[in-house]
Amino acid sequence: MIREEAIKIPFQYAAGTAGSEFLINLRDHRQLTGSRCSDCERTLAPARAYCPDCGREGLHSVNIGPGAELVSWTIVPDKGVFALVRPDGADTAMLHKLLGPIDDPQPGIRLQVVFREERSGHINDIEGFAIVQENGE
Amino acid sequence: MRTIRIAGVGETGPVQQDRRSIPEMVLGAVDLALADAQIGHGEIDSVVTASVDLFDGLTASNIAVTEVVGAVMKPEARIAGDGLAATVHGACQIWAHAYDTVLVVAHAKTSMAANGKLTQWAMDPIHLQPLGVNFSAAAGLQANVLAQHDRHAEKRWARLSCERRAAGTSGMAKKLSQSEILASEITTSPLRNGMCAPLGDGACAVVLQAGSNAGGPVLSGVGHDLEAHGLGDRNLVHWAGLTRAFDRACRVANLPPADARFDLAEPSCFYPHEEELFLRATGIDGGTVISPDGGLMAGCVPVVAGMSRLVAAFKWLRQTGNAGKRALVHGHWGPAGQAQAVAIVDGGL
Numbered sequence: 329m330i331r332e333e334a335i336k337i338p339f340q341y342a343a344g345t346a347g348s349e350f351l352i353n354l355r356d357h358r359q360l361t362g363s364r365c366s367d368c369e370r371t372l373a374p375a376r377a378y379c380p381d382c383g384r385e386g387l388h389s390v391n392i393g394p395g396a397e398l399v400s401w402t403i404v405p406d407k408g409v410f411a412l413v414r415p416d417g418a419d420t421a422m423l424h425k426l427l428g429p430i431d432d433p434q435p436g437i438r439l440q441v442v443f444r445e446e447r448s449g450h451i452n453d454i455e456g457f458a459i460v461q462e463n464g465e
Numbered sequence: 466m467r468t469i470r471i472a473g474v475g476e477t478g479p480v481q482q483d484r485r486s487i488p489e490m491v492l493g494a495v496d497l498a499l500a501d502a503q504i505g506h507g508e509i510d511s512v513v514t515a516s517v518d519l520f521d522g523l524t525a526s527n528i529a530v531t532e533v534v535g536a537v538m539k540p541e542a543r544i545a546g547d548g549l550a551a552t553v554h555g556a557c558q559i560w561a562h563a564y565d566t567v568l569v570v571a572h573a574k575t576s577m578a579a580n581g582k583l584t585q586w587a588m589d590p591i592h593l594q595p596l597g598v599n600f601s602a603a604a605g606l607q608a609n610v611l612a613q614h615d616r617h618a619e620k621r622w623a624r625l626s627c628e629r630r631a632a633g634t635s636g637m638a639k640k641l642s643q644s645e646i647l648a649s650e651i652t653t654s655p656l657r658n659g660m661c662a663p664l665g666d667g668a669c670a671v672v673l674q675a676g677s678n679a680g681g682p683v684l685s686g687v688g689h690d691l692e693a694h695g696l697g698d699r700n701l702v703h704w705a706g707l708t709r710a711f712d713r714a715c716r717v718a719n720l721p722p723a724d725a726r727f728d729l730a731e732p733s734c735f736y737p738h739e740e741e742l743f744l745r746a747t748g749i750d751g752g753t754v755i756s757p758d759g760g761l762m763a764g765c766v767p768v769v770a771g772m773s774r775l776v777a778a779f780k781w782l783r784q785t786g787n788a789g790k791r792a793l794v795h796g797h798w799g800p801a802g803q804a805q806a807v808a809i810v811d812g813g814l
């Protein structure tokens with residue numbers, strides 16, 4: 329015999345200090361935020377409370393983007409295109425969506441963050457990253 | 466340091482769907498391992514289990530198997546990750562002189578729920594879960610980094626998947642030609658359906674015992690390592706965590722990492738690009754036999770994965786003519802191989 333069930337339990341996930349700052353800046357300022365580590369002298373994207381390499385806490389926040397560079401992508405049928413993008417001013421990449429139409433993406437192509445009109449302090453306040461057309465559109 | 470004998474192994478599956486309950490399926494593997502080791506439950510000092518709550522649809526998933534692994538009134542520890550990491554902890558208990566005989570058990574039933582949905586909940590809950598990204602997408606992003614400057618990658622991966630599927634005996638993997646794999650549907654580009662290890666149900670049990678190598682294969686080195694969770698924080702071209710885990714295992718086994726020779730390698734590869742990452746991280750070359758039974762690409766149970774490779778290596782070393790040979794066993798867990806585990810197994814006298 330098989331019993332069927334669907335687990336559906338509401339959760340509340342705390343974003344933490346750096347995560348909250350990142351989300352608030354998306355919502356209120358259409359701004360991407362990174363964190364600067366003075367030990368390894370890297371700017372991490374997105375913002376975080378500690379450096380994953382050094383373990384250093386108390387990183388200071390810096391504006392990154394809105395331009396970005398494509399690092400990697402994967403096309404997932406029915407879900408769209410996930411991408412690793414490195415915002416300008418950052419040394420690491422963040423994961424989000426690549427907005428279409430996408431003919432032949434290449435590593436290093438220029439992107440621009442696209443924000444939603446309706447924002448609530450959520451990672452999906454970013455609609456995704458769009459390819460910057462060569463004619464500057 | 467004490468010698469750790471692999472006294473017995475037992476495995477159910479991989480099968481597409483095991484209709485038994487989880488405790489019954491686990492009991493099947495434990496009974497086989499105890500019979501192989503010619504011991505009873507009473508001779509087990511300690512148990513280490515590997516399972517993942519969300520996969521089982523059950524919080525504290527080890528509670529359900531406490532009785533069948535013989536852990537009532539005994540110490541039990543649980544690893545929420547690959548079974549090879551549980552083996553690492555079982556070995557450390559013996560090396561610490563805490564216990565003499567340790568039973569290590571791993572299980573998962575992917576037939577219970579959509580695995581791609583479950584692995585989404587292993588991702589960062591603020592930045593990644595809401596996007597819908599999961600382990601498959603993470604594998605696609607890593608494979609894409611490797612394929613960007615390698616025009617032949619997809620053809621090579623299709624050929625490797627074809628070979629591994631053909632070598633399988635579990636019936637889990639449909640035999641597909643290289644061109645059929647290249648024509649199969651995209652799952653997470655550049656990966657295609659024919660390149661993905663078919664997922665199923667199974668349990669695996671191994672008895673580790675302080676002793677000598679007179680009685681068969683011994684566990685001579687173990688190591689494990691974790692990388693940063695964020696894919697963008699890592700250099701996805703390399704499994705740096707695997708190199709560190711491998712170096713640690715070699716040090717425990719008194720082998721020079723740069724010059725260690727292995728007769729057999731049993732990597733945990735859910736996708737063909739992962740075999741290339743494994744070879745690069747460990748320096749394994751053409752002189753080593755790799756996954757003669759097809760490995761995970763011929764049929765795979767997550768969580769059990771690395772332990773099933775340990776069982777495969779153990780059985781190979783027990784074959785006539787393979788005594789005294791050396792095997793490298795690998796397991797990994799998390800998005801794009803975030804967590805890595807390695808075991809070095811030497812054949813008995």
Ligand SMILES: [Zn+2]
Nearest residue numbers: 365368379382
């Ligand atoms: Zn740092």
